[in-house]
Amino acid sequence: MVLSDLGRRINAAVTDLTRSQNLDEKAFESMLKELCNALVSADVNIRLVQQLRKSIKAKVDFKNLPPTTNANSKKRLIQQAVFDHLVDLVDPHAEPYKPKKGRSNVIMFVGLQGAGKTTTCTKLARHYAQRGFKACLVCADTFRAGAYDQLKQNATKAKIPYYGSLTQTDPSIVAAEGVARFKKEKFEIIIVDTSGRHRQEADLFAEMEQVQSAIKPDQTIMVLDGTIGQAAESQSSAFKSTANFGAIIITKTDGGAAGGGAISAVAATHTPIIFLGTGEHMLDLERFAPKPFISKLLGYGDMSGLIEHVQAVTKDNASAKETYKHISEGIFTLRDLKSQITNVMKMGPLSKVAGMIPGMSNMMAGMDDEDGSTKMKRMIYIFDSMTEKELDSDGKMLIQQPSRMTRIAHGSGTSVREVKDLLTQAKMMAGFAKNMGGQKKNMQRAEAMMKGGNKQQQMAAMQKRMASMGGQAPGAGGRGGMPDMGKMMQMLQGMGGGAGAAGSSAGGMPDLAGMDMNALMQQMGGMMGTGRGRGR
Template sequence: MVLQDLGRRINAAVGDLTRSNNLDEKAFDDMLKEICAALLSADVNVKLVQSLRKQIKASVNFASLPSAVNKKRLIQKTVFDQLVSLVDPHAEPFRPKKGRPNVIMFVGLQGAGKTTTCTKLARHYQTRGFKTALVCADTFRAGAFDQLKQNATKAKIPYYGSLTQTDPAIVAAEGVAKFKKERFEIIIVDTSGRHKQEEDLFTEMTQIQTAITPDQTILVMDGSIGQAAEVQASAFKATADFGAIIITKTDGNAAGGGAISAVAATHTPIIFLGTGEHMMDLERFEPKAFIQKLLGMGDIAGLVEHVQAVTKDSATAKETYKHITEGIYTVRDFRENITSIMKMGPLSKLSGMIPGLSNLTAGLDDEDGSLKLRRMIYLFDSMTAAELDSDGKIFVEQPSRIVRIACGSGTTVREVEDLLSQHRMMAGMAKKVGGQKKQMQRAQNMLKGGNKEQQMAAMQKRMAAMGGAGGMPGMGGMGGMGDMAKMMQMLQGQGGGGGGMPGLGGMDLQSMMSQMSGLMGGGGGGGRGGRR
């Protein structure tokens, strides 16, 4: 996947430094060299890399650091913050409003994936309650209207185009006028692909803009464009003054850093990433979440949104949530979590969202990763009801059960032991989360009476003591055990269901516990499940 290798190299460089016994300026410089080399090899602009290096060095000045400062944590936080700054232009993208027409115009190079992305974005807004429509103003490319018509029909989105009119500005104006009259709220206009050296097509682009006066112009950029991204983006910005960027084909094998350079060059926000060919393969872009995912920390909010989009079954989630609040995590809970992962789509897409799963499936493609998870299901299916509903201690007391399960599932004793080892690690995390939940409940009860200011101060002190062993700084308020309760509340609140987490299909526990273990140095869910 695009940028996956970049994330591994940066993560490895920071990890090697923080594990080093001799954390001095030389080790710090070596880490910076590796990070810069990784960015350059990913086609990030050299001036941008130099600027990043200077910013990190300025923030971590060894000569002036007090002795009490935790250097490792400071370095981790600085690297994280500067990488976020690299992809964050600090500019708010346009947000469409319901009850009025919002015209969105797409521009970009030939072959960037504009037509497909138009349909993806229309579907994205459609599923969120907007009345959406598509207009094909690409009269240059043969088959452009047929492609948009086919995509729109499949997604059940109204469309407009012409097989006889050759002036794209007229087609665009007619389509927009038609859908405005019919009170559509999102009207997306697809245009021809063009290059900065094609002056006539750039003039045509401005004519279309004048004809339809879009509320937002979006530049669609191929993730594999490389070093040319900055020049092309600057040319489109000067002519069309686009307000947002969508990067496509991020599921390929190209470096992908060139598209990041375009953000810095134009000070324009990325709003979505195209992650595949299907209509669902469009991810909302958020700088902090993107860097967390890049560095293997996962993207919990993105995961929750994805799960809610693909499943409505909440029975398992409610049962799992009930268990975790009691500090319990059975073998059956683990099985349901693995099953939920398998239902949610390609493993390559999910592994970046779920902390720990990227370790579990490291070096595996979608087919191998799915096979690995299926073998885990074979192990669960060879267990008795008593074994599945147990906390796992039954296998320690009666090791012969492990041999029986291996024989019954056609796997090995080693695989059974690895599976149980992963379950023990996750059960330990569940116990801590359950304890945290009880602490919060006790604190809430305390605040119902007495001196609230004193009780609040005492509660904050206790929570700080519990969360003091935090993990990677800069994780958006999820840096320690004390903040895990916040994430639990966030997950519980998704979908509006009280007392459970509708739509999460049990996956909330897997992601949350992997997140915890990653923060605490447990290596996420990346145990040794499966055959080596």
């Protein structure tokens, strides 16, 4: 994404400091200098950078630290200070409008031409439609030639109802007619796309005010081009004074520009960013929240965002449900592996998925998305050359009968080496699934024991169960007490498909979300690093 280089530089500066043998004030100042240089290079307003530097220095005051403070405590203090103040930088401490089901929510889009308003309108409509809202689009852009055709094409592709006119030139009339029609038809999300210009001008602002008066939107969203640099601050301020928007969507965050100017726009207008446009496809719209964003930026991952993304691409997927059912029972077939790879391919470029997983963004540095995608496609070719019996097996029959591997390699246009590598990955994943199934059974036994019996016996038995699961014994953790069994049971429900799985609307977590995603991506990383057969 746009700010990935900024994240790497900040992460490197903090990591170098925390690994330093001499964690003194001089080293701290050097880290702060690199952090501020990175932010300025990314087009973040210099005033904000100076304010950030001052705040971090106030939080980490070396002169007033107790003499007994050890190096590890200093490291944690510095890391937390950097994280907290970067979060403050992108957090306006203002809540955006939240659409309500069962009523019409009118959302109006504003912004300059070329920022990606029309595409983003469709992405947002699709986002809400996937979450059970009855969503539609209204094209009130009568200024740009082809605007209605573009919205019509996007809406048709996304299967979203739309309204517009090729003859009416007054945008406020088109907007009012469209909103009135969709309100009558009980639509819950009515998104109105408006005209833009190549630059700020009186006609544009007058038109926005007229459309706002005609439709009285519940929310006005400004679409901001993430590549325009420090101009973002003045641009957003001008729109704020006229349209008084309540939220920002930053587009083109998959480019190579600095992009920090968009952060400055948040501070200038005290308006929350609600989504980031991360590509041209309809699914390339990420929900924005300050803490997960900074966490991902610094390489700490965004598991909540990953789970939401997984749920979006695996929704109503019968094979995904079957796979997570198998995993919860300790079973893993070649068909299950094919399902996993297919779902990962649906999630978009590997670099995008990796950014949500702690540590994976650094592992993916320099890896070509196209190369990774090609290798996964070759794996699918291998699966497609297998018989039904082979797909429903654990792969042992192929190893025991090498002629099967030769046949599959010829049929898929790959090599026997690639088939063997794929079977090796399947074996590793099968072992992982077996462990997951064993953990579930251990937890079920533990839960049954907790319902009755002597407390001391329960504690002793639980220690043994935790040890068998590879966990810490009570007392070895942070506060010397028992693990939070409630959380563990919730985790178990997520793995086993219980109704309490985090945020799942389909009776449980989809297969990928129910697994250890870090382990899964390491397995996928193994696949990407193998299978270098010549093919045809």
